[in-house]
Amino acid sequence: MTAAPTKITDGIWWVGVQNPDLRIFDVIMRTEWGTSYNSYLIQGSEKIAVVDAVKQGFSEEQLERISAVVDPKKIDYIICNHTEPDHSGALVKLMDAAPNAVVVCSRPAKTFIKEIINRDFECIVAGDGVTLDLGNKTIEFISAPYLHWPDSIFTYVKEDAFLSSGDVFGVHYSAGQIFDDLTKLDANMIASQKYYFDVIMSPFKSYVLQAVEKIRNLKIDVIGPSHGPVLRQDPWGAVKRYENWSMPTINDPKxxxxxxxxxxxxxxxxxxxxxxxxxxxxxxxxxxxxxxxxxxxxxxxxxxxxxxxxxxxxxxxxxxxxxxxxxxxxxxxxxxxxxxxxxxxxxxxxxxxxxxxxxxxxxxxxxxxxxxxxxxxxxxxxxxxxxxxxxxxxxxx
The missing domain is CATH 3.40.50.360 (Flavodoxin domain)
Structure with a gap:
């Protein structure tokens, strides 16, 4: 059975993979509900971009989903929001399938990618103020370092009010559904998101707050994190939870x-x-x-x-x-x-x-x-x- 993509909005597709059977992530994290490795295809009238690869071993499924929308050879840009191997392990196969694509990433990510794929590649360094014109879609990049690596950036599609946020605002949760409104937002989901935050993001609370300030005035209808459901029903709910969890605490008494x-x-x-x-x-x-x-x-x-x-x-x-x-x-x-x-x-x-x-x-x-x-x-x-x-x-x- 061919892996099918999921349409998020006109010209934006989820082309990631689900891993519901995963029980331990990065050696130290329990993943009782599995996880997903999310990837997004953004199809403009003139150019095509894919946001993030997936984990090694899942590339065929990702490429099947991409191929159901476009010929991978027509991809112009491969955007790397974050280069941890669960998002870059299959990058070489994606690059091979899209030989004309230029990698777009932060400066730290460029270094990491070179050490992961061990070969030269064409690259555009992205950060605050850098944009890509896809024709009828404009991608704006937002630097969001230490969420949770120094390489992390956000990818924002202005016309669709879509934010691909990397690991932040995510959760290790694979419920067989792509969207938050189709995935029951219950105590298990919230507890999983808090645990995810505690283990991955809590050391970088100040950076979470800086990132929230950068996006606070953006029109955002959908957030596509790197793990967990795509947030179209209540994207700002996840942002607010992360913001609350990141607020500094002052002990009184000490x-x-x-x-x-x-x-x-x-x-x-x-x-x-x-x-x-x-x-x-x-x-x-x-x-x-x-x-x-x-x-x-x-x-x-x-x-x-x-x-x-x-x-x-x-x-x-x-x-x-x-x-x-x-x-x-x-x-x-x-x-x-x-x-x-x-x-x-x-x-x-x-x-x-x-x-x-x-x-x-x-x-x-x-x-x-x-x-x-x-x-x-x-x-x-x-x-x-x-x-x-x-x-x-x-x-x-």
């Missing part, structure tokens, strides 16, 4: 998070003393054993805190796995500049504090100090942990 693991209760004693030192002057302090909680949940709490502390005993000259899992779940874009403390107990070598400090420093965190104890903390070691809590509190007041 928040400190203390997470630790403990084998025999010794590290917990340091944690409690650190808590006592931090829990003053109206600062809100949360303390918990991170071995009982998902690392992603702990990371979210750290991301939302003004400062934090992590503690682990040393076992086999290393940090215990639950704390490593937390540290590898932290986003450097979010924790950079935050203050932190590290603490832990040991029997003979005591490397845990050193390794935690090094990891956090590599993420851009400002480590204010450490509290260590050999086995069961004595009064002097407990006092040092208390003072560390005081020092950490002072960084947020």
């Amino acid at each position: 928040k400190i998070y203390i997470g630790y693991v403990t084998c025999y209760g010794y590290t917990a004693k340091l944690a409690e003393k650190l808590y006592e030192g931090a829990d003053q002057d109206g600062v809100e302090v949360e303390i918990e054993d991170v071995s009982k909680i998902a690392a992603s949940e702990v990371a979210a709490k750290i991301h939302n805190a003004d400062a934090f502390a992590l503690g682990s005993p040393t076992l086999n000259r290393d940090v215990l796995k639950p704390v490593w899992d937390v540290m590898t779940s932290l986003c450097s874009y979010v924790v950079k500049g935050k203050h932190a403390a590290v603490f832990g107990t040991y029997a003979w070598s005591g490397e845990a504090c050193k390794y935690m400090s090094e990891r956090l420093t590599d993420l851009g965190v400002k480590v204010v100090g450490e509290a260590k104890a050999k086995l069961n903390p004595n009064e002097e070691e407990l006092a040092a942990a208390y003072q560390l809590g005081v020092d950490l509190r002072k960084t947020v007041k």
Whole structure:
């Protein structure tokens, strides 16, 4: 059965692919509802453009959809809003099918594409103020960096009030329908979009807000994101959700998070003393054993805190796995500049504090100090942990 394109408006077609069976995306994301790799064909009276390729392994399906509308050899432009391989993995096959097409992309994307396809190509560098005349359709480009790579741009078709937005305003959701009004907008969809935002876009909230400002005064009737349904019923609803999720939060009172693991209760004693030192002057302090909680949940709490502390005993000259899992779940874009403390107990070598400090420093965190104890903390070691809590509190007041 030939893969059929879906008409969005006169001269604009969805020519992407659905992947409803995908359950893990980019190693780290759950995709309970699958995803789609959206691509759009824009057919003007004089020129033809395709926005984005698809993931490697899906090129034949994309080319079938394109061929149902036009001969791929007649494509004049291949626009790359974003060059992550789920949108560029099949780019070579699209370029081979459209040998006369010129690639249109941002300057960073040009570099990425060269490293993906490993060959030379003709390119127009796009950004704010750059346009393409397709005859009866005018494409305007909008720079939208770090959504979520430095290469990202928006493609706007003025005459049709159509915005192809790349990954932003999207969701990993494949329900067998192309349009949002044919896909039930329920709790699953909203939860999936929030999860998508949290994992992919939340490190770049300021860039989301900048992009929203750039499009706020545009007439937009349809948004075609790179993943999920085409938004024709309520395109601004997705924009508004993204904007709300991206708004900066100011903690009042200030928040400190203390997470630790403990084998025999010794590290917990340091944690409690650190808590006592931090829990003053109206600062809100949360303390918990991170071995009982998902690392992603702990990371979210750290991301939302003004400062934090992590503690682990040393076992086999290393940090215990639950704390490593937390540290590898932290986003450097979010924790950079935050203050932190590290603490832990040991029997003979005591490397845990050193390794935690090094990891956090590599993420851009400002480590204010450490509290260590050999086995069961004595009064002097407990006092040092208390003072560390005081020092950490002072960084947020």
